[in-house]
Amino acid sequence: MSDWLTSLPEAAQTYLDGQRLDEVECIVSDLPGIARGKAVPASKFARQKHFHLPDSIFFQTITGGWGEAADEDGFIEKDMLLRPDMTTATAAPWTGDWTLQVIHDAFDRHGEPIPYAPRNVLKRVVELYHAQGWKPVVAPEMEFFLIARNLDPAQDIMPMTGRSGRPAAARQAYSMTAVDEFGPVIDDIYDFAEAQGFEIDGITQEGGAGQLEINLRHGDPVKLADEVFYFKRLIREAALRHNCFATFMAKPIAEEPGSAMHIHHSVLDMETGQNIFVGPQEGETDAFFHFIGGLQKHLPSAIAVLAPFVNSYRRYVRDHAAPINLEWARDNRTTGIRVPLSEPQARRVENRIAGMDCNPYLGIAASLACGYLGMMEKQRPSAQFRGDAYEGETDIPRVQGQALALFEQATDLHAVLGEDFARVYSIVKRAEYEEFLQVISPWEREHLLLNV
Template sequence: MPSETPEKKPARTTSTRRRTPAYVKATRGVKNWREASEWLAWRDIEDIECITPDQAGVARGKMMPSKKFTSNTSLALPSAVFMATISGDYPEDGHGFSYPEDDGDLKLMPDLSTLSVVPWESDPTAQVICDLVNKDGAAVEFTPRNVLKRVVAAYSKKGLRPVVAPEIEFYLVKKNPDPDYPLTPPVGRSGRAIGGGQGYSIAGVNEFDELIDDIYHFSEGQGLEIDTLIHEEGAAQLEINLRHGDPVELADQVFLFKRTIREAALKHDMYATFMAKPIQGQPGSAMHIHQSIIDKKTGRNVFSNPDGTESEAFRHFIGGMQKHVPASLVMFAPYVNSYRRLTPAASAPVNVKWGYDNRTTAFRVPRSDPAARRVENRIPSSDANPYLALAASLACGLLGMNNRIEPDAPASTTVNDNLIELPRGLIEATILFEQDKDLTAMLGQSFAITYAAIKRAEFETFMEVISPWEREYLLLNV
């Protein structure tokens, strides 16, 4: 009797094979916890960094195994984290600020739309940006991401949607473990130290080809999109421009880009610094912010009328910037070093003038078609917390639209030689910030009080340090 031939199973076809969902393959962000679990499992993620920006824009948070992250674990940080100065000290009570006696916890709420890998880690690691809420679930008003969300919500209530595009400048410098020594430019692939005057030089960019390749690679791994990268005027000073978009999403990108660029630089045995003025005699580093406002119903840029002419909203936005930016300077120039960049006859403006394609003004209107009409705020330094800089800039513009503030005439000549319309130092800027009640109300009173207290404390800490200038000119002469 012949042996029976085993029945062949039908071949597995594409239609019967379980396809990997698109959200699992997505480089950045998921919609819910189920998708997050699959996203992490598909990549064999071992650890996850739950991070949030503090008042300086420094990443704070906790790291944990990915299995614990997806098991409904409650995450919290002490409220003191968001009241500390850049040196780790805490403000004294006063000027409305009072340090909380219980130093209670603030709950970290992961924003799963920001989930991405950490491409420079050797072990499979992911990161997610978190918001802060109180025990009752209400947003913590004085944390930076919530401050920006508050301003964006104020636009939304009026049927408007802000669109921004930041440009971030930074320096590459030799490693400098001793802060008593000045920073110096690094050596590029040519084997020579990089000099200044390399604005828009392709050869200047090529000096750091391998490092820039890593920046692009790390950025792609996190779903961050660079629009352009150029060499600026300073020695080993670069600038990255980001695509325009939602303010919170763009602030998240700048927050992550700063981490990314620092890590790429360290991989190549150098530092990347976002100090406003890191090297004496070299240009400062800015974070210019391009801004336009969209009508949520029509999708139209409200800065332009249907016939393409400038709208009242456009003029009032600029008027609000002119009136309120001096009071918000402490959020654009947050440290004593920031004011070394803001000097007369330099590329950084110390005025509140505006003009068409005039880079000596604080508020430049680039050449564009009506649909792309926008206002560039050229005052912020690259050391600014991106969430707070965007919040302040947009708040000033919205106050102008709300109160129908008219701007002055546009400047058509150089206006940054002798005209000084901004505070010249940190403590002056802090006092002016506290006095602008319309601005602080829009940003949130608890934030304004906390932030001003931090800036006062940082100024007092700086005043304890004796500088080389004082030793050079005062030691034997006074």
């Protein structure tokens, strides 16, 4: 092996043990979270220190269109420098040959980080925490559906058929039998995750038909965002092996619950390693309440990032396992902000707002940004909510246009995430939203065509 191969992460070295590496996929996340990049022969990768992609990949909408988000130089598609982060090197075990994936960071020609590259946005927020002597820790939960192959967008999405030969049924939350229905897919998910060096904390059946949840162990925000980014591809590939699709849409099936990416947060003191949400007598600290207050105050402006598509807002439905407001409570899954049961040193705050369709880098960055602002502003939360929060008032934007308007006015949030990121994100999402508004839906044709 050459020097660079011997310095790979342990899981990648184990994967390649006794094998000849054929190819390296050099990838970067765009705004929606799609992996963009190049596949190069291993021999070429060994010789290159970086590669180039045009900055326009960050101006592209989910439909392949473009937002006019270039800087004062105009839309000239300037080259970026993409440099590998070799700590992210991991297997692509579903490929026909021996392939590694490596996440790259994006820089301009002067060596400055591209401010609207999602991984750079998250790194910026983490660095703001570090400047205060804080180390943020997160644990994401990933919900998704396994569905029957859907080749016609005009057709409704249907649950996949399990090993029993029957379509998956809803309302089987936490059923081990339901998990067993998808056993072959789950086996491949476990195998791929092991080959990639990822530790799964657990897999459960959620409340939707064919809906599963994977929990990841808590850790560094950038590392965990990398894993979610990788996991989305891993899960899709495992599903395709078994004649079904995996979807991370926030609301793929009308009558079923949506899919969330719940984010658990805690913050450590970098000098002592102690959880700053825990006081000397193991009580709840001012920082704990300020973090919650920051989520309550700033999440409405951040929801455009946590719920990035028109479909995202279909998830926030009363009594459908998704929050409709930003109340907070201990051990209460009806609130948008939850404090789970835990030992004092594991005290954490769970943001239940983010959809699984969000870019993991941007979703975690936006959530951390709200908590950071709360701690810096010493924001106090409302009183703890008692009872069923679905009976309360809705204070979450119901459509993407409303959420974007709030985001565009949030200069304090822009200062944390980066003004240039906020500018580009808004332009690209406005372009997507305008494109959607020109689509006439079946509901409109059914109820308006002959009746108005």
